[in-house]
Amino acid sequence: MAILSQAAPGETSLVSLWVLIVYLGFLLGLGVISGRLFRGTSKDYFVASHSIGPFMLFMSIFGTTMTGFALVGSSGKAFGLGIGVYGLMASWSGLIHSAVFFIIGIRLWAFGKRLGFVTQIQFFRERFDSKELGYLLFPILVMLVIPYLLVGVISAMKVVQPITAGMFPETFPHASKALSGGIPPWLSGLVICGVVLFYVFKGGIRSAAFAHTFQTMVFMVTGLIAFLMISNSDKLGGSVASATEFVSQHAGEKLTRGGLGQLHFLTYLFIPLSVAMFPHLFQHWLTAKSAKTFKLTVIAHPICIAIVWVPCVLIGVWASGLHEAGVLKMPLLPDGSPAENTALAMMVKQLVSSELLSGLLMAGILAAIMSSLDSQFMCLGTMFTNDIVVSIAGPNRFSDRQLVSISRWFIVGIVVVSYGLxxxxxxxxxxxxxxxxxxxxxxxxxxxxxxxxxxxxxxxxAFASILTTLGVWLYFFYQDIILEVSGKAEYLVAEMMPVTFIFLASTVSLVAVSLATRPPAASTVDRFFPTAE
Amino acid sequence: MSKLIIAAAILLALLHQDFWWWNDVEPIILGMPIGLAYHVLFSLLAGGLWLLAIRYAWPHKLEEWAEGQTQHNVDEDSKTTED
Incomplete structure (x- = not known):
């Protein structure tokens, strides 16, 4: 390592890359170990036999919700929008995520434990006495999980290339000097997908939980180190206060919420409600050993969100100030604007002088990304096996071992599709x-x-609500992504987030159609509303 | 007690909309502009609120029901024991 750190004059040291390689090797080892603990049953593969304790549950749930979105996305958005990004996502999430874990998560866990559900769709099928509901919900959930997967894979691609820039100038040339010689996105994405696939393949959800616990600790510790290293940089004056002062001189508007409307800010409250329907979180909830296992998660989640988001938002805002001052070089998009997604990576690359730390930070960022990708891959495999294969073929058509195998190979297919997309x-x-x-x-x-x-x-x-959600979501998505009616600005409807209207339409259709149709059977109601409560 | 927790959660949600220092940078607290420092405090208060919820509004009856000895849970327990 000492030799590797001493690069020849004019060459970039490979130390940070070696750190990453060692880290990925460690994860592969973790996959092998958890694979040996795998009991061979589908129940163990899908919900770890309901054996996960409080600390691992917290690490799994927190690691799953902190994705590339939280690190790469937040710093990139703060680069463009300023400190308001924290209030938009992090503080709302602190309040609402824990509320959802408390009022939705524990209750769903209870039904899973008592009635034996493994997936969200199984719960909805039984709750509404409808097999067809599952066939409607499955493609919609998959359609929504895939963009979330893409967030992770794209984030990984965006991080590795700038940090490794200059290492292989002849092998990986690039028009942008800030990216030239860096590991290209196709290669970094391939490696990250491959590593996650390996340990999920070996040990299922238990393997993912082990990896989460380890990776969540890694990204929290390295995130704090990154923050301290960057805030101590001479370019920012050597402290958090001087960095803020520097930004006030060069990009002062980023320290306020002047660029955000009041309704825009308010209606972001709907976004964190999404955790109630994440199929990958549902699966983690079911791994809990007991209801008490949730306590640590509910309390610690808001505080840990702050620990991760505050540094990321500040780094994004500082990057904006440095860029305005002409100190920080950023890769440019075809329209000439700076590539915001690379803000965190460019700050690490240009402000952290230690190659060893750069490598650790790169590993930390990728840890956050991978600890979400694995859950998403797992949940898609679990849903496909239990909600489609078993539902169509019947519960006795395949052996337990065959079900695990079907899930594994479906996950391989999803990884390939995600990588291509x-x-x-x-x-x-x-x-x-x-x-x-x-x-x-x-x-x-x-x-x-x-x-x-x-x-x-x-x-x-239930059908009316799902179909209304799908229709209105597709309409707004088409307006924003295909027609690009708002250009580069965030797409708003009457200055509010589109989710406000989709949520409202979903609620109205659910209530109106339910009241207009015959009440559910008493036996169903009795099953899901236990008299003991 | 559950109603008090719900009321506190609604109050906290209302306090999220801190329009009163929307365009202010100062005061700077711990190196952060006020608009950010306030929301960090908000996150800590949220943690405190859920601590109270766990303490005073825990769903004991639901927990007992879930842990009850249904045939499914008996099967689960015997599988775990065998392992």
Missing amino acids: ALALQKSSVFDLGIWCFTGFASLFPLVFAALYWKRVTKAG
């Missing part, structure tokens, strides 16, 4: 892609809330 869409905004995914899930919140707390909700109401 990420290559095609790598110039998309990570933040905006994530928001559209969250919008869809958040708009299905009325469905899960009513299923758990409203006895009068009916199957027809």
Whole structure:
């Protein structure tokens, strides 16, 4: 390592790359170990036999919700919009995520534990006495999870190239000097997908939980180190206060919320409700050993969100000030504007002088990304196996071992598709892609809330809500992404987030159609509203 | 107690909309402009609120129901024991 760190004059040291390689090797080892603990049953592969304790559950859930969106997306968005990004996402999430874990998560866990559900769709099918509901919900959930997967893969691609720039100038030349010689997106995406696939393949959700616990600790510690290193940089004056002072001189508007409307800020409250319908979170909830396991998650989640988001938002704002002052070089998009998604990576590359730390920081960022990708891959495999294969072929058609195998190979297919899509869409905004995914899930919140707390909700109401959500979501998505009616600005409707209207339409259709149709059977109501409560 | 927790959560949600220093940078607290420092405090208060919820509004009956000995849970327990 010492030799590797001493690069020849004019060459870039490979130390940071070696750190990353060692880290990825460690993850592969973790996959092998958790694969040995795998009990061979589908129940163990899908929900770890309900054996996960409080600390691992917290790490799994927190690691899953902190994605490339939280690190790369937040710093990139703060580069363009300023400190308001924290209030838009992080502080709302602190309040609402924990509320959802408390009022939705524990209740769904209880039904999973008592009635034996493995997937979200199984719950909805039983709750509404409808197999067809599952066939409608499955493609919609997959359609919404895939953009979330892409956020992770694209973020990984965006991070590795700038940090490794200059290492291989002849092998990987690039028109932009800030990216030339860096590991290209196709290669970094391939490696990250391959590593995640390996450990998920070996040990299923238990493997993912082990990896989460380890990776969440890694990205939190390295994130704090990155923050300290960057804030101590001479270019920013050597402290957080001087960095803020520097930004006030060069990009003062980024320290206020002048660029944000009041309604825009307010209606972001709907976005964190999405966690109630994330299929990958549902699967993690079911791994909990007991209801008490949730306590640490509910309390610690808001505080840990702050620990991750504050540094990322400040780094994005500082990057903006440095860029305005002509100190920070950023790769440019075809329209000549700076590539916001690379803000975090460019700050690490240009302000952290230690190659070893740069490598650790790169590993930390990728840890956050991978700890979400694995859950998303897992949940898609689980849903396909349980909600489609078993539902169509019957519960006795395949052995337990065959079910695990089907899930594994479906995951391989999803990884291949995600990788291809990420290559095609790598110039998309990570933040905006994530928001559209969250919008869809958040708009299905009325469905899960009513299923758990409203006895009068009916199957027809559930269908109406899902179809309305799909229709209105597609309409707004088409306006924003295909027609680009708002140009580069965030797409708003009457100065509000589109999720406001989709959520409203979903709720109205659910309530109106439920009240207009025959109440559900008493046996169903009795099953899901235990008298003991 | 659950109603008090719900009321506190609604109050906290209302306090999220801090329009009163929308365009202010100062005061700077711990190196952060006020618009950011306030929301960091908000996150800490959210943690405090959920601590109270866990303490005073825990769904004990639901928990007992979930842990009850249904045939499914009996099967689960015997599988775990065998392992």
